[in-house]
Amino acid sequence: MTAGYGVASSSDLSDPDRHGDRDAAPGLVDFAVNVRGTPPPFVLDAITRGLGDLARYPGLDDERRAVDAIAATHGRSPGDVLLLSGAADGFEMLPRLDVRHAALIQPSFTEPEIALRAAGVPITQVTLDEPWRLSGAEVPDTADLVILGNPTNPTSVLHPRESIAALRRPGRIIVVDEAFADLTLGADGELEPQSLASADWPDLIVIRSVTKTFGLAGLRAGYLLAAPEILARLRAGRRPWALSTPALTALTACLGEAGFLHCAEQARRVAAERAEMVDELTRIGLVVVAEPAAPFVLVEVPRATEVKRRLVDHGFAVRSCANFVGLGDDHLRLAVRPVEQVRALTAAIEQVREEMRDGNRVDV
Incomplete structure (x- = not known):
C-alpha cells in the first residue's frame, strides 16, 4: 500500500x-x-469560431453534437456516452457505483486510487511483476471493481483484449483507462488494435480523453463509454454544465473525420x-x-x-x-x-x- x-x-x-x-x-x-x-489547426479553428458565443451557457445542442460524434466513432449508441472534463473527472465518479472492494492493476496512473481512497473504498493493489502482463494478475474474487490502463502508464504495456476479458466476473465492473489508446498501432498498422471502446459489455467502463493526442491538456475534455445503467449511477448528483463550450466544440472536432486522420498520422x-x-x-x-x-x-x-x-x-x-x-x-x-x-x-x-x-x- x-x-x-x-x-x-x-x-x-x-x-x-x-x-x-x-x-x-x-x-x-x-x-x-x-x-x-x-492543437492541430482544425481544432483551434473550431474553438476560435465559437469564442464569440461564450456569454451563453453550454447548450444541449453543443452536448448532443459531441455525444453523436463520439458514438459514431466507436459504433456505440449515444446513450452509452458520458462527457467528461478530462479523464480524471471519470475517475472521481467511480465511488458512485457503491464499490465494496476495488482492485487496482499496478503500476498504473495514480488518480483512480486517489479518488477511491478519498471515498473510503477498500483497495487491493494487484502489483504485476515485470514485464507487467495481465496473465500474472491475482485479482481477489471479492473485488467488484477492477481498474487498469491500456496502454498502461507508465510501463507503456498494451494488454490484449482477451486478457482483459479474462478479468470479468459476475457482479464485477471493469474500468479501462484508454487515455493513450488512440496512439497505439498493431503489427499490421491497425489503429487502436486492443481498444475496448466499441465493446458493448454490460460490465465495462472505458475512459478516454483527447488531451494527449490533440495537445489540449489545458482544456480538459474527455468521455466515458458504458452501458446506460452504469451511466445513470455515475451521473447521480453531477453538477450542471460539466464541460465548457470550447471543450464540447473540441470533442466534436477531435472525434470527426479530421480527428481520425490526425490520430492515425500521430500514431x-x-x-x-x-x-x-x-x-x-x-x-x-x-x-x-x-x-x-x-x-x-x-x-x-x-x-x-x-x-x-x-x-x-x-x-x-x-x-x-x-x-x-x-x-x-x-x-x-x-x-x-x-x-x-x-x-x-x-x-x-x-x-x-x-x-x-x-x-x-x-x-x-
Whole structure:
C-alpha cells in the first residue's frame, strides 16, 4: 500500500498527486509530459469560431453534437456516452457505483486510487511483476471493481483484449483507462488494435480523453463509454454544465473525420519516433523495459531521482516513477520525442553519469 495520501508535499516525488507537469518547467526540454505538441489547426479553428458565443451557457445542442460524434466513432449508441472534463473527472465518479472492494492493476496512473481512497473504498493493489502482463494478475474474487490502463502508464504495456476479458466476473465492473489508446498501432498498422471502446459489455467502463493526442491538456475534455445503467449511477448528483463550450466544440472536432486522420498520422509518427528513441537509449546502455506501445517508454536508471535532478541542470525534464506502486528509484518515464531531442537527452544523461561517478570518487 502507498502511504501518505493527503499529507505529502506536491514537491515530494512519492506523492501520488504529483504528475509530470510539475516537472516540465519553462525552458526545459520536456520529456516528462506525454502531450503531443500543440492543437492541430482544425481544432483551434473550431474553438476560435465559437469564442464569440461564450456569454451563453453550454447548450444541449453543443452536448448532443459531441455525444453523436463520439458514438459514431466507436459504433456505440449515444446513450452509452458520458462527457467528461478530462479523464480524471471519470475517475472521481467511480465511488458512485457503491464499490465494496476495488482492485487496482499496478503500476498504473495514480488518480483512480486517489479518488477511491478519498471515498473510503477498500483497495487491493494487484502489483504485476515485470514485464507487467495481465496473465500474472491475482485479482481477489471479492473485488467488484477492477481498474487498469491500456496502454498502461507508465510501463507503456498494451494488454490484449482477451486478457482483459479474462478479468470479468459476475457482479464485477471493469474500468479501462484508454487515455493513450488512440496512439497505439498493431503489427499490421491497425489503429487502436486492443481498444475496448466499441465493446458493448454490460460490465465495462472505458475512459478516454483527447488531451494527449490533440495537445489540449489545458482544456480538459474527455468521455466515458458504458452501458446506460452504469451511466445513470455515475451521473447521480453531477453538477450542471460539466464541460465548457470550447471543450464540447473540441470533442466534436477531435472525434470527426479530421480527428481520425490526425490520430492515425500521430500514431504512425509515435511508432517511428519510439523505435528510434529505443535504439538511442539502448546505445548508451539504458534498459527499456517491456515492449513499449504508448507515446512514452519506461527505462531502468540506477539512482533515478538523482539523475532526474541533475538533468534539470542540463535543461531536461523527465518523469520520476517514485510515486507509482511497484516502481521506485530505479525507473524513469520518458515521453517519445523526435530523435534529435532524444540524442540531446542521451548526451546529457552521459554527462550526468560522469558527474555522478566523479562525485563517488575518493581522493587518497
